[in-house]
Amino acid sequence: MRIAISGGTGFLGRPLVQRLSAAGHECLVLTRHPLAQRSLPHGATPVEFVAGRPLPAERIAGAEAVIHLAGETVGVRWNDEVKRRIRDSRVQGTLELAKAAREAGTVRHFISASAVGFYGNDRGAEALTEESAPGHDFLAEVCREWEAAARTAAEGSDRIRVVTPRIGVVLHPEGGALRQMLTPIKLGVGGRLGTGAQYVSWIHREDLLGLFVFLLEAKDLHGPINATAPKPVTNAELTRAIARKLRRPAIVPVPSLALRALFGEMAENLLGGQRVIPQRAQEAGFTFRFPTLAAALDDLLG
16 A cells, blocks of 8 residues: 655654554655655655645555655644644644545545544643543644544535544653653652652554554444553553563652742643543454553663
Protein backbone atom coordinates (compact mmCIF):
# COMPACT_ATOMS: atom_id res chain seq x y z
CA MET A 1 0.00 0.00 0.00
CA ARG A 2 1.20 3.52 -0.75
CA ILE A 3 0.83 5.63 2.41
CA ALA A 4 1.33 9.39 2.76
CA ILE A 5 2.50 10.36 6.26
CA SER A 6 2.79 13.82 7.81
CA GLY A 7 5.07 14.21 10.83
CA GLY A 8 7.05 11.24 9.55
CA THR A 9 10.39 12.35 11.01
CA GLY A 10 9.17 12.84 14.59
CA PHE A 11 9.12 10.85 17.83
CA LEU A 12 6.17 8.78 16.62
CA GLY A 13 6.34 9.22 12.85
CA ARG A 14 9.87 7.99 12.28
CA PRO A 15 9.45 4.54 13.90
CA LEU A 16 6.02 4.22 12.26
CA VAL A 17 7.57 4.85 8.83
CA GLN A 18 10.25 2.27 9.65
CA ARG A 19 7.65 -0.31 10.64
CA LEU A 20 5.45 0.28 7.60
CA SER A 21 8.42 0.25 5.21
CA ALA A 22 9.69 -3.00 6.72
CA ALA A 23 6.23 -4.51 6.15
CA GLY A 24 6.47 -3.70 2.45
CA HIS A 25 4.43 -0.49 2.29
CA GLU A 26 5.57 2.48 0.23
CA CYS A 27 5.80 5.52 2.51
CA LEU A 28 5.55 9.09 1.19
CA VAL A 29 6.78 11.35 3.99
CA LEU A 30 5.35 14.86 3.72
CA THR A 31 7.93 17.43 4.77
CA ARG A 32 8.32 21.21 4.72
CA HIS A 33 12.02 21.00 5.52
CA PRO A 34 14.50 19.65 2.93
CA LEU A 35 17.06 18.95 5.66
CA ALA A 36 14.59 16.59 7.36
CA GLN A 37 15.02 14.24 4.41
CA ARG A 38 18.39 13.22 5.82
CA SER A 39 16.68 11.55 8.79
CA LEU A 40 14.18 9.56 6.75
CA PRO A 41 14.27 5.79 7.18
CA HIS A 42 15.64 3.78 4.28
CA GLY A 43 13.03 3.29 1.58
CA ALA A 44 10.86 6.28 2.50
CA THR A 45 10.19 8.85 -0.20
CA PRO A 46 10.18 12.56 0.76
CA VAL A 47 7.34 14.70 -0.59
CA GLU A 48 8.13 18.40 -0.16
CA PHE A 49 5.54 21.11 0.18
CA VAL A 50 5.68 24.79 1.10
CA ALA A 51 4.67 25.82 4.63
CA GLY A 52 1.57 28.00 4.66
CA ARG A 53 0.39 26.82 1.26
CA PRO A 54 -2.12 24.05 0.48
CA LEU A 55 -0.67 20.64 -0.36
CA PRO A 56 -1.34 19.96 -4.06
CA ALA A 57 -3.36 16.77 -4.49
CA GLU A 58 -0.94 15.49 -7.11
CA ARG A 59 1.78 15.30 -4.44
CA ILE A 60 -0.02 12.32 -2.90
CA ALA A 61 -1.43 10.88 -6.12
CA GLY A 62 -1.63 7.12 -5.92
CA ALA A 63 -1.68 7.03 -2.11
CA GLU A 64 -4.32 4.68 -0.73
CA ALA A 65 -3.94 5.91 2.84
CA VAL A 66 -2.99 9.08 4.69
CA ILE A 67 -1.66 9.10 8.27
CA HIS A 68 -1.61 12.61 9.70
CA LEU A 69 0.65 13.10 12.75
CA ALA A 70 1.99 16.65 12.36
CA GLY A 71 1.19 19.35 14.92
CA GLU A 72 2.76 22.11 17.01
CA THR A 73 4.03 21.03 20.43
CA VAL A 74 1.76 21.85 23.38
CA GLY A 75 4.29 21.30 26.19
CA VAL A 76 5.37 24.94 26.51
CA ARG A 77 4.08 28.04 28.27
CA TRP A 78 1.12 29.34 26.33
CA ASN A 79 0.34 32.83 25.14
CA ASP A 80 -2.08 33.98 22.45
CA GLU A 81 0.43 33.40 19.66
CA VAL A 82 1.39 29.92 20.89
CA LYS A 83 -2.28 28.94 21.21
CA ARG A 84 -2.94 30.20 17.70
CA ARG A 85 -0.09 28.06 16.33
CA ILE A 86 -1.33 25.02 18.25
CA ARG A 87 -4.85 25.39 16.85
CA ASP A 88 -3.83 26.29 13.30
CA SER A 89 -1.28 23.48 13.01
CA ARG A 90 -3.95 20.95 13.89
CA VAL A 91 -7.12 22.38 12.43
CA GLN A 92 -5.96 24.28 9.34
CA GLY A 93 -3.25 21.73 8.57
CA THR A 94 -5.78 18.89 8.78
CA LEU A 95 -8.30 20.72 6.58
CA GLU A 96 -5.66 21.20 3.89
CA LEU A 97 -4.50 17.58 4.01
CA ALA A 98 -8.11 16.32 4.01
CA LYS A 99 -8.81 18.41 0.90
CA ALA A 100 -5.75 16.97 -0.86
CA ALA A 101 -6.89 13.45 0.10
CA ARG A 102 -10.34 14.05 -1.40
CA GLU A 103 -8.93 15.47 -4.59
CA ALA A 104 -6.22 12.82 -5.03
CA GLY A 105 -8.94 10.33 -5.97
CA THR A 106 -7.06 7.28 -4.68
CA VAL A 107 -7.17 7.70 -0.88
CA ARG A 108 -9.39 5.23 0.95
CA HIS A 109 -8.15 5.55 4.54
CA PHE A 110 -7.56 8.85 6.36
CA ILE A 111 -6.10 8.33 9.85
CA SER A 112 -5.66 11.64 11.65
CA ALA A 113 -4.20 11.87 15.14
CA SER A 114 -6.23 13.42 17.92
CA ALA A 115 -5.55 13.35 21.67
CA VAL A 116 -7.11 12.38 24.99
CA GLY A 117 -7.21 16.10 25.67
CA PHE A 118 -10.56 15.83 23.87
CA TYR A 119 -12.10 14.82 27.21
CA GLY A 120 -10.86 17.85 29.12
CA ASN A 121 -8.46 18.12 32.05
CA ASP A 122 -10.90 17.91 34.96
CA ARG A 123 -12.56 14.49 34.64
CA GLY A 124 -11.19 12.99 37.86
CA ALA A 125 -11.53 9.19 38.10
CA GLU A 126 -14.40 8.95 35.59
CA ALA A 127 -13.84 6.08 33.14
CA LEU A 128 -13.89 7.66 29.69
CA THR A 129 -14.74 5.74 26.51
CA GLU A 130 -15.19 7.00 22.98
CA GLU A 131 -18.84 7.72 23.83
CA SER A 132 -17.96 10.10 26.67
CA ALA A 133 -18.67 13.82 26.31
CA PRO A 134 -15.86 16.23 25.40
CA GLY A 135 -14.33 18.72 27.81
CA HIS A 136 -14.50 22.50 27.61
CA ASP A 137 -10.93 23.76 28.10
CA PHE A 138 -8.63 25.01 25.33
CA LEU A 139 -7.15 21.66 24.32
CA ALA A 140 -10.55 19.98 24.39
CA GLU A 141 -11.87 22.63 22.02
CA VAL A 142 -8.85 22.20 19.74
CA CYS A 143 -9.37 18.43 19.67
CA ARG A 144 -13.04 18.81 18.73
CA GLU A 145 -12.13 21.14 15.87
CA TRP A 146 -9.21 18.88 14.88
CA GLU A 147 -11.45 15.81 14.58
CA ALA A 148 -14.10 17.80 12.72
CA ALA A 149 -11.42 18.90 10.25
CA ALA A 150 -10.39 15.26 9.72
CA ARG A 151 -13.98 14.26 8.96
CA THR A 152 -14.03 16.65 5.99
CA ALA A 153 -11.83 14.12 4.16
CA ALA A 154 -15.02 12.10 3.60
CA GLU A 155 -17.24 15.01 2.57
CA GLY A 156 -19.29 14.29 -0.54
CA SER A 157 -18.14 10.69 -0.77
CA ASP A 158 -18.29 7.46 1.18
CA ARG A 159 -15.08 6.06 -0.29
CA ILE A 160 -12.78 7.54 2.39
CA ARG A 161 -12.79 6.01 5.87
CA VAL A 162 -11.79 8.51 8.57
CA VAL A 163 -10.27 7.37 11.88
CA THR A 164 -9.21 9.73 14.67
CA PRO A 165 -7.09 7.92 17.29
CA ARG A 166 -7.14 9.89 20.55
CA ILE A 167 -3.56 9.42 21.69
CA GLY A 168 -2.56 9.39 25.34
CA VAL A 169 0.86 9.89 26.96
CA VAL A 170 3.27 7.91 24.79
CA LEU A 171 5.99 6.16 26.82
CA HIS A 172 9.47 5.70 25.38
CA PRO A 173 12.84 7.00 26.60
CA GLU A 174 13.56 8.60 23.21
CA GLY A 175 11.07 11.40 23.85
CA GLY A 176 7.82 12.59 25.36
CA ALA A 177 6.91 12.51 29.04
CA LEU A 178 9.11 9.56 30.00
CA ARG A 179 12.25 11.21 28.70
CA GLN A 180 11.43 14.37 30.67
CA MET A 181 10.84 12.38 33.86
CA LEU A 182 13.96 10.24 33.73
CA THR A 183 16.63 12.84 34.48
CA PRO A 184 15.16 14.33 37.69
CA ILE A 185 14.28 10.87 39.00
CA LYS A 186 17.80 9.60 38.27
CA LEU A 187 19.14 12.63 40.15
CA GLY A 188 16.89 11.87 43.13
CA VAL A 189 14.84 15.06 42.77
CA GLY A 190 11.82 13.65 40.95
CA GLY A 191 8.33 13.42 42.36
CA ARG A 192 4.63 13.67 41.67
CA LEU A 193 3.06 16.74 40.08
CA GLY A 194 0.79 18.54 42.53
CA THR A 195 -1.27 16.01 44.47
CA GLY A 196 -0.39 13.24 42.01
CA ALA A 197 -4.02 12.09 42.04
CA GLN A 198 -4.62 13.05 38.41
CA TYR A 199 -4.89 10.12 36.00
CA VAL A 200 -2.37 9.55 33.24
CA SER A 201 -3.69 7.62 30.23
CA TRP A 202 -0.46 6.21 28.86
CA ILE A 203 0.54 3.84 26.06
CA HIS A 204 3.83 2.13 25.18
CA ARG A 205 5.10 3.50 21.87
CA GLU A 206 5.29 0.01 20.38
CA ASP A 207 1.62 -0.57 21.14
CA LEU A 208 0.70 2.76 19.55
CA LEU A 209 2.64 1.85 16.40
CA GLY A 210 0.89 -1.51 16.37
CA LEU A 211 -2.47 0.18 16.76
CA PHE A 212 -1.83 2.41 13.74
CA VAL A 213 -1.05 -0.67 11.65
CA PHE A 214 -4.19 -2.34 13.02
CA LEU A 215 -6.30 0.70 12.09
CA LEU A 216 -4.96 0.61 8.54
CA GLU A 217 -6.08 -3.00 8.19
CA ALA A 218 -9.38 -2.82 10.14
CA LYS A 219 -11.51 -1.62 7.23
CA ASP A 220 -14.72 -1.51 9.28
CA LEU A 221 -13.38 0.84 11.96
CA HIS A 222 -13.96 4.56 11.68
CA GLY A 223 -14.37 7.57 13.95
CA PRO A 224 -12.64 8.07 17.31
CA ILE A 225 -10.47 5.32 18.81
CA ASN A 226 -8.91 5.74 22.25
CA ALA A 227 -5.18 5.06 21.75
CA THR A 228 -4.27 4.30 25.36
CA ALA A 229 -3.35 1.23 27.38
CA PRO A 230 -6.20 -0.55 29.21
CA LYS A 231 -4.95 0.33 32.69
CA PRO A 232 -4.38 4.07 33.25
CA VAL A 233 -2.61 5.08 36.47
CA THR A 234 -2.32 8.22 38.55
CA ASN A 235 0.62 10.56 38.20
CA ALA A 236 1.85 9.49 41.65
CA GLU A 237 1.69 5.80 40.65
CA LEU A 238 3.55 6.48 37.41
CA THR A 239 6.28 8.44 39.18
CA ARG A 240 6.75 5.81 41.90
CA ALA A 241 6.86 2.99 39.33
CA ILE A 242 9.58 4.69 37.29
CA ALA A 243 11.57 5.48 40.45
CA ARG A 244 11.36 1.87 41.64
CA LYS A 245 12.56 0.65 38.27
CA LEU A 246 15.53 3.02 38.45
CA ARG A 247 16.10 2.24 42.15
CA ARG A 248 15.83 5.91 43.02
CA PRO A 249 13.61 7.84 45.44
CA ALA A 250 10.67 9.93 44.22
CA ILE A 251 10.03 12.09 47.24
CA VAL A 252 10.29 15.65 45.93
CA PRO A 253 6.84 16.68 44.68
CA VAL A 254 6.47 19.59 42.30
CA PRO A 255 3.99 22.01 43.93
CA SER A 256 0.98 23.11 41.91
CA LEU A 257 1.92 26.75 42.42
CA ALA A 258 5.36 26.15 40.92
CA LEU A 259 3.88 24.48 37.86
CA ARG A 260 1.41 27.34 37.37
CA ALA A 261 4.19 29.88 37.72
CA LEU A 262 6.31 28.03 35.15
CA PHE A 263 3.68 27.03 32.60
CA GLY A 264 0.73 29.33 33.23
CA GLU A 265 -2.53 28.07 31.73
CA MET A 266 -0.87 24.96 30.28
CA ALA A 267 -0.11 23.74 33.82
CA GLU A 268 -3.78 22.77 34.25
CA ASN A 269 -3.18 19.96 31.76
CA LEU A 270 -0.35 18.64 33.95
CA LEU A 271 -2.36 18.95 37.16
CA GLY A 272 -5.54 17.53 35.63
CA GLY A 273 -5.98 14.33 33.69
CA GLN A 274 -8.22 11.77 32.10
CA ARG A 275 -8.86 8.11 32.88
CA VAL A 276 -9.31 6.88 29.31
CA ILE A 277 -10.29 3.31 28.39
CA PRO A 278 -9.56 1.87 24.89
CA GLN A 279 -12.98 0.30 24.56
CA ARG A 280 -13.35 0.29 20.77
CA ALA A 281 -9.82 -0.98 20.08
CA GLN A 282 -10.30 -3.91 22.45
CA GLU A 283 -13.75 -4.73 21.11
CA ALA A 284 -12.28 -4.76 17.59
CA GLY A 285 -9.70 -7.35 18.67
CA PHE A 286 -6.54 -5.28 19.12
CA THR A 287 -4.14 -6.98 21.54
CA PHE A 288 -1.82 -4.84 23.67
CA ARG A 289 1.69 -6.20 24.10
CA PHE A 290 2.09 -4.01 27.19
CA PRO A 291 -1.32 -3.69 28.87
CA THR A 292 0.10 -2.80 32.29
CA LEU A 293 2.54 -0.14 33.38
CA ALA A 294 4.81 -2.76 34.99
CA ALA A 295 5.11 -4.64 31.69
CA ALA A 296 5.78 -1.42 29.78
CA LEU A 297 8.51 -0.21 32.16
CA ASP A 298 10.13 -3.65 32.25
CA ASP A 299 10.53 -3.37 28.49
CA LEU A 300 11.50 0.31 28.36
CA LEU A 301 13.77 0.52 31.41
CA GLY A 302 14.56 -3.12 32.16
